[in-house]
Amino acid sequence: MANHILTLCLLVITCSAALAFEPSPLQDFCVADATSSAKVNGLVCKDSKMVEAKDFFFSGLHLLGNTSNFLGSKITPVNVAQVPGLNTLGVSIVRIDFAPMGLNPPHYHPRASEILTVLEGTLFVGFVTSNPENRLISKVLQKGDVFVFPMGLVHFQRNVGHRNAIVMAGFGSQNPGAVGIANAVFGSNPAIPNEVLTTAFQVDKNLIDSLQTKF
Structure with missing residues (x-):
C-alpha cells in the first residue's frame, strides 16, 4: 500500500508541475529560511551551505487522517510550511481522508489549480464557473480517477460511498492557500x-x- 501511495504521489506532483504558474527558480533551490523576518513574495532562501536532506523531506502521507469531526474529513498538507525545499518550486500536495459521507466543503485556492487522484473510495466532486454563468460542473469519481479544479473557482468533494475514501491532490504552487x-x-x-x-x-x-x- 505504501509503495502504491508513493507512486501516485509522484504522479500527482509531476502532473501538477504542468499547472504551475510561479516563476522558475534562478538557482538549484531556495530552501525557505523560517527564521528570517524579511518580507518578500515567498520566503527568503537559507544559506545553501546549510541545506540538508531533511529540508526536502516529509514522512506521513501513508497515515490515516483523523476524520472524527463535524465534516468527516481530514486534510494533511505538504506545502512549503512542511517542506522548506518546496520554496520557489511551484508545487505542493495534500492527502485528504473522508469518512462515509465526509465532506471537503466549498472553498477555492487563490494561487493554484488542483489535480486530484482518488486512491480509495467513491467521491462526488464539482466546481462552479464564474459569474454570470455559475454552472456546476460535477462528476462521481472512482478509485484511480483524476479530476482538475481550475484556479480560483469554488469547488468541493464529498464521499458518497459506504467506506472511507482517500485522495491525493497536487497544486501548481508551493502555497496554494x-x-x-x-x-x-x-x-x-x-x-x-x-x-x-x-x-x-x-x-x-x-x-x-x-x-x-x-x-
Missing part, C-alpha cells in the same frame, strides 16, 4: 456587518447571527 466559503463569509474577524449579509443572502438577521456563531 485555501479560502473556505462558509468560514470566510460567516467567520470573518471582525464580522461582516449583518446588513451586508442579510441583503446578500435575502434572509433575516436571526439566521445570520446563528450562522456566525457556528463559524
